Amino acid sequence: MEKSNEAKLPTKYGNFTIKIYKQANQEHMVFMSENFHKLKTPNVRIHSECLTGDTFGSLKCDCQNQLSLAIKYIAKEGGMIIYHRQEGRNIGLLNKVNAYALQDLGRDTIEANLELGFEEDERDYSIVKEIFNDLKLKDIQLITNNPDKIAYVESLGVNIISRIPSIAPVNSYNNEYINVKKEHMGHLL
Ligand SMILES: Nc1nc2c(ncn2[C@@H]2O[C@H](COP(=O)(O)OP(=O)(O)OP(=O)(O)O)[C@@H](O)[C@H]2O)c(=O)[nH]1
Ligand SMILES: [Zn+2]
Numbered sequence: 001m002e003k004s005n006e007a008k009l010p011t012k013y014g015n016f017t018i019k020i021y022k023q024a025n026q027e028h029m030v031f032m033s034e035n036f037h038k039l040k041t042p043n044v045r046i047h048s049e050c051l052t053g054d055t056f057g058s059l060k061c062d063c064q065n066q067l068s069l070a071i072k073y074i075a076k077e078g079g080m081i082i083y084h085r086q087e088g089r090n091i092g093l094l095n096k097v098n099a100y101a102l103q104d105l106g107r108d109t110i111e112a113n114l115e116l117g118f119e120e121d122e123r124d125y126s127i128v129k130e131i132f133n134d135l136k137l138k139d140i141q142l143i144t145n146n147p148d149k150i151a152y153v154e155s156l157g158v159n160i161i162s163r164i165p166s167i168a169p170v171n172s173y174n175n176e177y178i179n180v181k182k183e184h185m186g187h188l189l
Helices: 049-054 061-078 093-104 109-115 127-135 146-156 175-184
Strands: 007-011 016-021 026-033 041-048 078-083 139-143 159-164
Touching: 016 061, 016 127, 026 041, 026 049, 026 061, 026 127, 041 061, 049 061, 049 093, 061 078, 078 127, 093 109, 127 146, 139 146
Parallel strands: 041 078, 041 139, 139 159
Antiparallel strands: 007 016, 016 026, 026 078
16 A cells, blocks of 8 residues: 555635545545544545546436535534545446446346446455554544445444434436445445
8 A cells, every 4th residue: 555645635615635545556535624633533434436426427326416415514524535446336437337238228236236247346445444544543423324334444443433324315317226225235224
């Protein structure tokens, strides 16, 4: 793992500090409120990359809304976002678009992944451990609905003082996707 220095990043949401952690050619970004190092129980979101949603505003998922809610939340309450560069639950963008093509034919998110020969979720959170150690995180509030992320953070010996739900609006394009997360992936929705 290789890491950058911390640098200031002024944004339309306010002023933040960023730091990059590089592992296996994936460059993950930590996006922190300016008071981050003074916080006793920082708010933390581990946000998985979604180019189609985060950048292009895709309505097929809830990623862009979840990200902007998290940015606004930490701007106000303090904390950080790990922008986890594991596009498409770590199958990559090309495979995610092939999964979308199968979804156009009627498969759901899980079925499409399995048909392409992947697990329903291929994410690896090992960089999160490195980042938490580097930033000396002990007690946090975790912004998520995903029980796998909660279990992973707890396995690091980090104390989750509370979970902050990340609830984005439902629309006619993402309602099945959100429903699959709730019914088949155990998300706390
Ligand atoms: N393989 C695949 N990945 C998808 C699809 N739609 C979104 N993704 C990816 O899913 C990831 C986001 O995962 P989600 O399950 O929405 O949310 P989460 O990160 O597990 O949980 P929260 O912390 O509650 O947001 C991003 O990396 C997206 O690119 C899809 O149809 N197929
Ligand atoms: Zn998305």
